[in-house]
Amino acid sequence: MDEQEVHNETRSVRSLNANVRTSVNFINRTKQSARAWWLDYSGHPVSYGDIGTNELLSMTTYLTHPWVFRASRNGAKLLANQLGVYMPTATTEYEEDEDPKFLDVFITTPVYSLQEYCLVLIRKLVQEEDIGRLEIPEALRGELRQRPDLLKELEVINSNR
Template identity: 30%
Template sequence: MPGSDEYYLYETNEKGEQVLVKSLRSEKKAYIRFVNRTSRPVSVWWRDYNGHRQHYVIMPPNSYYNTDTYISHPWEFTDACTQERYVINNKQIFRAPECIANVQTRTTWYITIGVRSLLSTVMLSVASRLNNVEHVDALGLPKMLANELKSLVDKLRTQVVINHARR
């Protein structure tokens, strides 16, 4: 794995208890194809047996990634640059459904953008149009918004530089 992330995630189970998101059993196989339906590069993460997030791959926009996994293994998806969380079927944590356990054909699952707030949508739109963080000051925004926008512009510009360097 290229890297791991010590960030832990909890979810509410059917009993209303907060439980650590982690892989459980490796008994029922699932053959999965993740398709990136966004216009952004997507980082694919798997939660290991201790709940650590393990990075698998960065998927370019409109690409796919095949993996063989297990029904109880959780997967997550984030924007490779901004770390915005993406979804499959409007859920931030994907686990293959029981109905595809041990089926020998690969099933396709689409990674999409979840519901964004108006603020997030506008910030991303404005940041993607600015070439430099210094241009943010000319907008006359409140300091808090300006700092948030500068950070986003910097993240997006860093991603552009990395992408050009890889070519």
């Protein structure tokens, strides 16, 4: 591995170790099912399933294990405690039986720009094969054809680090 590869490796969003354990409740506050993704030691997303509206996923995880959330239906970005990539924090409170208290982490919908919101709505209403028939600029047709892609988003996050 050359110096550039080492530099890129240390910059990627990924799990680093399993040294300090913590417990979290991922609570879905959106109006849609949310998919939980843990980023493994290589930075690859690993699905931990869907969390229904107002439901929770209780998880034991580690301080250096990043998590991301996406809408189950269309892959749209969701936030965890207002963050695109959630890094767990240490559990500092304990139950009476000395088990650690679970920290609540709220999954919410980000504030989309008007254009982003319109693209999500149009994708919901128009079949992909009918996008070419819409009387809109070609640039918007191209954006409509681009579906949310977690792997591409992670590449962008890593390139900005």
